[in-house]
Amino acid sequence: MPELPEVETARRGLAPHLEGRRVAAVVLRRPDLRWPIPPEVARLLPGQRIAAVRRRAKYLLLDTDAGSALLHLGMSGSLRVLPADTPVGAHDHVDLALEDTRVLRFNDPRRFGCLLWQAPGDVHPLLRELGPEPFDDAFDADYLFALSRGRKAPVKTFLMDQRVVVGVGNIYVAEALFAAGVSPLRAAGRVSRERYARLCAEIRRILQYAIARGGTTLRDFLSPDGAPGYFEQELAAYGRGGEPCPRCGRPLKHAMLGQRATVWCGHCQR
Ligand SMILES: [Zn+2]
Numbered sequence: 499m500p501e502l503p504e505v506e507t508a509r510r511g512l513a514p515h516l517e518g519r520r521v522a523a524v525v526l527r528r529p530d531l532r533w534p535i536p537p538e539v540a541r542l543l544p545g546q547r548i549a550a551v552r553r554r555a556k557y558l559l560l561d562t563d564a565g566s567a568l569l570h571l572g573m574s575g576s577l578r579v580l581p582a583d584t585p586v587g588a589h590d591h592v593d594l595a596l597e598d599t600r601v602l603r604f605n606d607p608r609r610f611g612c613l614l615w616q617a618p619g620d621v622h623p624l625l626r627e628l629g630p631e632p633f634d635d636a637f638d639a640d641y642l643f644a645l646s647r648g649r650k651a652p653v654k655t656f657l658m659d660q661r662v663v664v665g666v667g668n669i670y671v672a673e674a675l676f677a678a679g680v681s682p683l684r685a686a687g688r689v690s691r692e693r694y695a696r697l698c699a700e701i702r703r704i705l706q707y708a709i710a711r712g713g714t715t716l717r718d719f720l721s722p723d724g725a726p727g728y729f730e731q732e733l734a735a736y737g738r739g740g741e742p743c744p745r746c747g748r749p750l751k752h753a754m755l756g757q758r759a760t761v762w763c764g765h766c767q768r
Contacts, residue, residue, distance in 0.1 A: 499572075499573050499667075500556065500571045500575070501556070501665070501667040501669070501670070501708075502555070502556055502632075502664070502665030502666075502667065502670075502705060503705060503708035503709045503711075503712075504571075504712075505553055505556045505557075505558065505571065506553055506709050507709060507712045508558065508571070508576075508577060509551055509552070509553045509558055512551055512558075512577060512579065512602070513550075513551040515579040515600070515602075516548045516551050516560065516579070516596070516602065517548055517549070517550060517551055518547065518548070518549075519547065519548055519596045519597060519598060520545065520546065520547045520548075520596070520597040521543050521544055521545065521546050521547075521548065521562070521594050521595070521596065521597075522544065522545075522595045522596060522597045523544050523593075523594075523595040524539055524540045524543050524544055524592075524593070524594055524595070525592065525593040525594075525595065525601075526539070526540060526591070526592055527586070527590065527591050527592065527593075528591050530609075531572070531591060531592075531606060531609050531610075531611050531612050531613055532570075532572060532609060532610050532611060532612045533612050533614065535592070535613050535614075536614060536615045538564075538565060538615040538617075539567060539613060539614075539615055542562075542564040542565055542615075543562065543564065543567060543594065546562035546563060546564050547562060547563070548560050548561065548562055549561045549562060549563070552566075554625055554628065554631075554664075555625070555628050555631075555660065555664035555665055556570060556571070556664075556665065557569065557570050557624070557625065558570075558571075558577075559616065560594075563618070564618070565615055565616055565617045565618050565620075566615070566616040566618075567594075567613060567614075567615065568612070568613070568614040568615065568616050568622055568624070568625075569604070569611070569612070569613055569614075570611050570612045571606070571611050572606060572608065572609070572610030572611030572612065573608045573610040573611075574606055574607045574608040574610065574611075575604065575605065575606035575610070575611035576604075576605050576606070577602060577603070577604055577605075578602075578603050578605070579596075579600055579601070579602055579603075580600060580601055580603050581599065581600055581601075582595060582599045582600055582601050584601070584603070587605070588607075589605050589606055589607040590603050590604070590605050591604055591605070591606055591609070592604040592613055627660070627661055628660055628661065628664050629659070629660060629661050629662045629663045629664055630663055630664070631663075631664055631665070632663055632664070632665055632666060632701050632702055632705055633702060633705075637663055637698060638695075638698055639691050639692070639694040639695035639698055640691070642662075642663075642689075642694040642697070642698065643689075643690075643691040643694050645662060646686040646687050646689060646694070647687050648687050649685065649686040649687040650685045650686075650687060651685070651686050652682055652683050652684065652685065652686065652755060652756075653675070653680060653681075653682065653683075653684050653685070653686045653689050653697075654671055654672075654675060654682035654683070654755055654756075654758075654760060655686075655755065655756050656686035657671050657674075657675075657686075657697070657701070658671055658756075658758070663701075665705065666701055666705075668736070668758050668759070669733065669736045670701065670704050670705060670708070671701075672733075672735045672736040672760065672761055672762070673700075673704050673733060673734060673735060673736060674697055674700040674701045674704055675697070675735070675762065675767060676734045676735040676762065676763065676766070676767060677700040677703075677704070677734070678693060678696040678697045678699075678700045679693075679696075679766055679767055679768065680693055680696075680697060680767055680768070681762055681764075681767040681768055682755060682760050682762050682767070683755070683762075684768070735750060735761045735762060735763070736761060737759075737761065738750050738761055739751065739752025739759070739761045740752065743763040743765065743766055745763065745766045746763060746765050746766055748763060748764070748765050750762065750763050751763070751764050
């Protein structure tokens with residue numbers, strides 16, 4: 499599944515091709531993806547100039563004066579800018595034809611992605627409940643410390659809650675908790691301000707690194723046995739249950755926590 503780094507990588511790749519360009523036409527080859535495509539997309543987008551390509555959590559927004567197209571890649575979606583005469587393939591569900599004879603093509607075999615509409619000055623309901631971005635100034639130790647007081651949920655579950663902070667998926671939280679020496683099982687309300695400062699810094703560092711590498715891109719770099727590809731040897735904890743801890747050599751523990759695979763060192767993470 500594309501995670502925040504993959505979506506940010508997609509945004510950076512698409513922005514130079516889309517920003518400042520006018521949408522000539524919208525081609526919808528089916529009426530829905532995960533949800534119905536609202537009529538505003540085909541009615542309002544043609545003729546509009548794309549002012550900016552933004553990311554919020556794992557959503558991409560194409561901003562125009564008439565409103566914003568809101569895209570999510572779901573499990574298997576991808577966006578490519580192609581010459582307009584590129585033959586349409588299976589699962590090419592949506593084209594935004596650009597005035598420069600290219601198209602932005604949305605392919606999504608499993609159709610867990612979406613194309614929705616956000617009116618000018620509005621915030622789409624899917625975005626209203628989201629917490630801060632991990633790179634926002636608002637995301638800091640004071641914020642996490644204050645929000646977590648009295649919470650008995652494990653700190654891992656707390657940090658993966660999109661209302662707390664967006665984009666900290668299972669891989670990144672495992673790595674951040676390992677690097678910060680915090681047990682994923684510890685109650686969120688029992689983590690000190692100092693350790694939240696460390697976690698903030700590690701979350702940012704790990705996400706920045708993944709963005710710089712174009713995301714961990716598990717989907718595109720699966721090895722034949724289905725294990726994560728080249729990034730795997732750089733992961734200290736994720737996917738390494740039972741292997742020696744890179745710090746102390748004791749076997750890493752693994753368990754299911756909130757239905758998510760969880761790996762940690764019982765010695766180094768407290
Ligand atoms: Zn250890």
